[in-house]
Amino acid sequence: MRLGVLFSGGKDSTLALHKAAEKEEVVCLITLVSENKESYMFHTPNIDVTTLQAEALGLPLINKATEGKPEEELKDLEAAVAQAMKDFKVEGVVTGAVESVYQAARIQCICNRLGVWCFNPLWKRNQKALLEEIVSEGFKAIISGVFAYPLDNTWLGKQIDEDMITKLVALSGEYGLSPSGEGGEIETTVLDATLFKKKIEVLNSEVEAKGNSGVFRIKQARLTEK
């Protein structure tokens, strides 16, 4: 089955892509670039890096801009999926949804309307196990956004590793954070993964942070040999 992956460049959509590629043929990535920082659906720091990630994966990228107005942005997503069906004969859409019924239901609606399969290979997975899989698979995923107490700028740009998982799980017990950021507490950017033919080297970056909210913005990056 020919699949398109909804791809934000973060750990979940990258892991979902790998799960999809194990079983079926991934033929394109679909990225929505939202102008709305508050979007529940698509906003993520470093969304522009998906262009490099697609190149590293050797996959075509459908990159669609959206103003990010609630519900309006879904029409933009639907147009992007329709384009994937037309240009790449996509028969199914893969998402990295784990817990969010808000996101999952909206994407299911779009797929249902367009008549394509909707797959969520990470759905309801244990969040600690997901983080552990990302590390054991050798992904280089960095924290590119923090949006909840007690997280702060000291987390930004750091790679997810076993020590970080231990800390995140401890914070989830103490403060009720979702350890893998399912509540929007954390955003991530993947710089290297199993299926990347090249890895991403960050050449220039900046941290914008205030209190418990901040982003690690990649300003310049390039692909290098692995």
Place this chain on the structure above:
Amino acid sequence: MILVVDMNSLKNPFGFSEFVLPIVAVAEELEKCVVKHYLEVNEKNLNSYDKIILSGSAMKNTVTLDQTARFTWIKDCNKPVLGICAGMQTAGLVFGGRLKKCREIGMTEIATLKANQLFSSASKVYALHNYAVVPSNQFEVLAESAKCVHAIKHKQKNTYGVLFHPEVRNKEVIQRFIQAF
């Protein structure tokens, strides 16, 4: 021991992880589970299980609805059965019900019509279906949304069906089923 029946088409590469494993994760907090694909299940290999849960499946996956003859064991076995979404639709058909088109996706309000062992106040549930069951008169309706029946129980047997997905929201429905029998 609980038997969880995978109701997904073999053509769906992710049905198991998306619709079966979440049920197993909830059920195994209370009791050990074994998963079998529906094509492997028949009346002769049910002896080791105390109760049976039929999983849901992807919206485009309606494969079990055309194969109700494979599921006559639901009628013949005297074990508690909980059908979820496609599981409810299939069980409903086996007992003489019919399908009607009813598309609901996402969090959906339901009203409880009759006190029962599975839920008392599951007023908002996660729905993901293109069809609902109009059950035969062998069933009583336990809950419904504005559009369709959402929960049923056989009048003589411990056979239940819920159209919504309790493994996503309202996991206590699965756990109460396990604890009740």
